[in-house]
Amino acid sequence: MKHDYEKELPEKSRKLIYFKRDKERDFAILSLFLGSGIRMNELSNLRLRDLDFEEKQIHVLRKGEKKDVVAVSPPSMQDVKD
Structure with missing residues (x-):
């Protein structure tokens, strides 16, 4: 692509x-979706404040309204940053 x-x-x-x-x-x-393994619904609900570029993590709201921290591959975080 x-x-x-x-x-x-x-x-x-x-x-x-x-x-x-x-x-x-x-x-x-696309890179964030593939580099994190989160669900499409979780991805669509992300906000900029949910991204932690230093720790290469994102804060997501899972099914059942459970909060979770998900590690993201470094190249994917760089693609989002760019």
């Missing part, structure tokens, strides 16, 4: 315009 997908889209298409606009955000979301 980060390098090759853009080449598959037709030039001057609406898809390409939106892809370029949202590329960094979408890649950060």
Whole structure:
């Protein structure tokens, strides 16, 4: 997605315009999802204050309203930071 997908889209298409606009955000979301193992619902409810860049952790609200701290792979946290 980060390098090759853009080449598959037709030039001057609406898809390409939106892809370029949202590329960094979408890649950060995907990377965080895969690098942490959290559920999609947990990811969608994250706020910036839930991210701990120094400890490379995120604070999530699990099923049953249980609070938890989840470790995130360093490359994923860097993608979010970027």
